[in-house]
Amino acid sequence: MIAQPQPADCPLCSAAAERVRAAPRGYRYTCPSCGSFHISSVALRCRQDIPASAREDIRRLRAYGYTARIDIDRQHAVRVTPA
Template structure:
């Protein structure tokens, strides 16, 4: 499967995305880097906190592939899987 052009849901920059199992996408953004995001979190784009960009960068600096998801408490950004 080839990447498709899309705007980054975190910062709005031109990015690429690939469909990722089970339900979501892997984005590659020139500003934020690579991260996974669930379809549920994409549907809640206005609910993504302004600090998400920095949280993603911090996790990437420690070698993680961040995972953005929607939980009962709101949007969460976790280390995800390497």
């Protein structure tokens, strides 16, 4: 069964976006401003801790052909890495 997109606000810029549940735990967002990216459920719960620079990191990764993944590491810091 393929997950259907749901309307949602982008956790980075609050624009109207779509999200689809993504494995293993999280979502894939498609935002008209930020582009497409994955975000873990943990990072989504801590969205106030995501730095403004994350949008630029996502753009940079997209320019190199990657989809970004936003997650929280063991030290509770936000990471933006290639998915």
